[in-house]
Structure formats: C-alpha cells, structure tokens
Amino acid sequence: MHEMALAEGVLQLVEETARRERAQRVKRVIVEIGQLSSVQPEALRFCFDAVARDGIASGAELEIIDAPGSGWCLPCAATVPMAESFAACPRCGSYQVQPTGGTEMRVREMEIE
Numbered sequence: 001m002h003e004m005a006l007a008e009g010v011l012q013l014v015e016e017t018a019r020r021e022r023a024q025r026v027k028r029v030i031v032e033i034g035q036l037s038s039v040q041p042e043a044l045r046f047c048f049d050a051v052a053r054d055g056i057a058s059g060a061e062l063e064i065i066d067a068p069g070s071g072w073c074l075p076c077a078a079t080v081p082m083a084e085s086f087a088a089c090p091r092c093g094s095y096q097v098q099p100t101g102g103t104e105m106r107v108r109e110m111e112i113e
Contacts, residue, residue: 003040006105007047011057013107018056023112026057030109034102035069036085069102 010031018026029048033039041064048062069082073089074096080089082099089097 002038003043004047004051006039007044007051010044010048010107011051011055014057014060014110015055017110018112021112023056025113026060026110027113028061028063028109028111029057029107030063030065032065032067032104032106032108034067034104036082036099036102037105038085039105041066065108067102067104069099071097071099071101073097 010029014026014029017023031044033041033044045062045064052058052060069084070079071082071089072078073080073092073094075094076089076091078091079100080091080097082097082102085099086095087097088095
C-alpha cells in the first residue's frame with residue numbers, strides 16, 4: 001500500500017511547516033489528489049490518521065480535493081478530459097493521449113493554531 005508512504009510524506013511536510021511557524025497543533029490539512037494519480041483517497045485518509053497519531057497533527061482533519069484528469073490527444077490536437085490512465089480519447093477514440101493534468105498530489109493548505 002503506497003498510501004502509507006504518501007501519508008508519511010504529507011505528515012513530514014506538515015510537521016516541518018508547523019515547527020517553522022511555531023504552531024501548537026495542526027487542525028486541518030487540505031490535499032489535492034489528481035484523478036490519474038493512482039492514489040486511493042480513503043486509504044490515504046486512513047493512513048494519515050494512523051501516522052499522525054500522538055503527534056502535532058493528531059486528530060487533524062484531512063480534506064481531500066479531487067483534481068480532474070486531462071490529456072493531450074495527438075490526432076485531435078486538443079486537451080481532453082481523462083477519467084483513467086491509458087484511456088481512449090473521448091472525442092476520436094485514439095489511444096495516443098498524453099496525460100497533462102490530474103497526475104499530481106500536493107498539500108494545498110493547512111490550518112494551525
């Protein structure tokens with residue numbers, strides 16, 4: 001389950017930021033997960049709760065924002081929506097589609113006190 005490693009990375013970033021800002025507690029973390037990123041949001045939420053236990057982010061709410069997938073279709077010469085990696089272009093049916101968005105995962109924001 002790679003979500004555990006991802007949750008540990010998110011927690012490390014959150015803890016470093018909280019220390020730098022001299023925070024007492026992390027209340028909320030907002031993470032953007034791309035539709036094509038192969039990250040399971042509920043698994044990430046479970047793993048984050050597990051790794052954050054007994055630390056500055058213990059009990060913090062993990063809010064997940066879905067980022068839509070998109071790709072560049074070579075035959076259409078256009079950006080098209082993508083619901084999954086390696087899918088056909090919804091306009092022309094070609095499989096010559098290069099993902100251009102929705103593959104990322106990033107911490108967008110955090111609320112501290």
